[in-house]
Amino acid sequence: NVTKDNIDENREETVKKPISLPKNLPLDDDTVLNEVKLTDDSILTSPDLSPIEQVLIMGIMESYRRSRAQERLTDEEVITYLSFILNCVNNWNVAVTALVLRSKMERDSRRRVERSMMQLEELVKVATSPDSSPDISSRIPLFYASNVPPVWSVQRDLASLLLSLGCTGHALDVFEQLEMWDDVITCYQKLGKREKAESLIRERLAIKETPAMLCYLGDVTRELEPYQRAWELSGHRNSRSMRCMGYIYFQEQKFEKAIECFSTSLKINSLQIPVWFTYGCAGMACQLFDVGVKAFKKCVSIDYDNYEAWSNLATCYARLQQKKKAYATLQDALKCNYDNWRLWENSLIIGTDCGEFEDVIRTYHRLMDLKEKWIDTEVLGILTRSVIENIPDADGIPAGRLGGKLMELFGRVTSKVTSDGEIWANYAKLSDIKIGDKQPDIEKTFQYLQKAYRCxxxxxxxxxxxxxxxxxxxxxxxLVEVHKKCCQGKAQQECLRLLSSAKLMVNGALVKVKKQHTDPITQELSPEVLDTCGKLETSLTDIRSHIEETLRRS
Structure with a gap:
């Protein structure tokens, strides 16, 4: 019978025996600690555990890891378990398993990846060098309970890590030694050795034709025939061959054929995010926006943070005249990428079409945060008209309530952009109406119109x-009408100054237009400007009569 006393005796014996263990490499980083350090040093962090207890903890840890989503926080929790075990480990197989798992966890950490690589190299060296390994009696206990990975698996992990770090040549040597031909071909492709890759592929095909090798041949030669053979050889079950053919057709701008291939591939494997995205792009290129909607909706359902898919989905809705859905979709895109000015621009334009005037003003402010001198005179003109005419917004609420916010926006825009006449003209229109409790300001209207005219x-x-x-x-x-309004209630000299200024302005415009569009032989005006010149002459006559009237009053 196993009792607590027996376990304690076994633990004492295990601790007293000289133990042979693989080398646990330190981190040697000036920022990240080598292991978890508690703030209270009095807490015992490494109690003596028997090998059975260590294996049990690893089993609990592995069960916990598999029950959680794969994310960085879960990895940190697992590394804490592993750090605890490695501080008290006294079994060769437990130590090897813990070190391999820790190396896998650390490969995605910029500050730990070097130790991960060196630790895997050390384990491979120990496993492949008889002089470095302990005797068989030390490597047998708890071999199956610890789930020790085979040496070729550790070598594969090492080669994959080397490949991710850019050490493609070293990774190639390991993959060749392990005869992992798929990875060898990938290494040749990364090294730009397409001839060697093709030669190796044909050697493997001479031994046995497989859909995977035929697809590799198509990747290297960029021909359709190997993919078609792979598709037939697989009994129409190989999604990769159809996917690759779709990409080739897409590059050749044969979008209809690309859509057929992508559709077939996605029926077999529906979790291919890049394929869904390209499938949608092909649909947009063919003006099949319903296909685009289907593809991009599936894309964002798998990967919610794909802002490009959200943006394209909004474009498809807009082209299908579903502006409300397009606007709502763009709001999801902005959640994924809040600093992308192009998304904000699209939101501004579609929001204006939908009548979301309050959101459009807020969006314009955000665009100016991202691009200081951003202007869109058409949108500003629509907002001005909606406030002046009190047009109902998307919710049926009159837009006149937004006059104060729009005035604030114009103030910000004109402080950054002073050379656009349309902006000053719209600003003058807003200043000339009653906004809330604020009465029309004729002086500001006059100033803004003058600036618009100069621009x-x-x-x-x-x-x-x-x-x-x-x-x-x-x-x-x-501007002449505003000049006349400004004269009301002012002294005679000031009135004469304003009216004379208006007279010079109108006369200058009239002379320029006549000079440019008068036929030098017949001395006749061009028909296109007859009406324009007539209006200017009428206005000029009106100003002269006002000046004469003012002088008579004196």
């Missing part, structure tokens, strides 16, 4: 373009 007329050769001529004429006439 429009500072552009070289503006008078050559008919559209620009009409725009500047309308701006001049509007």
């Amino acid at each position: 429009f007329t500072q552009k070289a050769d503006w008078e050559k373009d008919f559209v620009t001529c009409r725009k500047i004429a309308d701006q001049s006439i509007h």
Whole structure:
């Protein structure tokens, strides 16, 4: 019978015996500690445990690891278990298993990967060198209970780690020794030795044709025929061959054939995220946006943080005229990548189309955080019109309530961008209306319109373009009306100054337009500017009459 006293006696005997163990390499890092260190030094961290107890702890640890999601926090917890076991280990097989598992856990840590590599090299050296290994009696106890990995498995882990670190040549030597031909071919491809890879593949195919080797041949030669043979040889069950053919068709811009191949591959294996993404892109290229929606929805259901898939899904919804869904999808994309200005730009445009005016103002502020001098005059114009005309937003609430927030946005925009006439013109429109308890400010309206007019007329050769001529004429006439409003309640001299300024402005615009569009032979104006010049002349006449009236009052 096994009793507690017997276990204690076995533990004492185990501790007293001289033990042969594999070397446990220290971390030697100036930031990360070699092992877990408790703040209270009085706590016993390494009690004496028998080999059976050590194996039991490893079993509990492994059960815990397999029941949790694969993430860094779980790995750190497992490494703590392993550190505890390695501090009191007294069995060769337990030590080997613990060191191998710790090396696997540490391979993804930038500060621990060097020890992981060196530890695996040490274990391989001990296993393959008779002089370094202990006698058989030390390696037999608890061999099966510890689940010791075979030496070739440790060598494979070492080679995979070397390959991930860029030591492709050393990894190639190990894979060749182990006759892991798939990995050997991968190494040749990484080294750019396509001829050697093709030669090896053909040697293996001469021995036996397999779908995997045929796919490798297609990868090297970039031909369709090996993939087609692999597909037939597998009995139409090899998803890789169809996937690779799809990629080749996609690169050749044969999108319809690419869609067929991707669809077949995904029916066999539906968890291929890159294939779903490329499948969706092929659908978009063929204007099959319903295919794109299906592909990108599946893509984000597997990998929620794929912001590019969210963005493309929003594009597909927008092209299908489902703007509400497109806008909601973009909000998910922004959760995954909050600093991508292109996503914010798309959200701005689609949000404007959907009438999400309050969110659009907030989005514009975010764009200016990311790109200081960001401007979109069309969006600002729509927001201005929605506030002035009190247009209902997406929720049916009138947009007039957003006047204060929009004024704040214009203040920020004009502090960074001072040379855009459209922005100043829209700012003037907002200043000329009542916003909440704030009355229209005619002085600010006058200032903003003057700045808008200067921005429009500072552009070289503006008078050559008919559209620009009409725009500047309308701006001049509007500015004349504001000049007249500013004259109300002011002294005569100030009124004359304002009206004279307006007269010079309108006369300057009229002279430039006439000079550019008058035929030098017939002295006739171009029909496209007749209406524009007529409006300017009417406005000029009106100003002159106001000046004369002001002088008569004096």
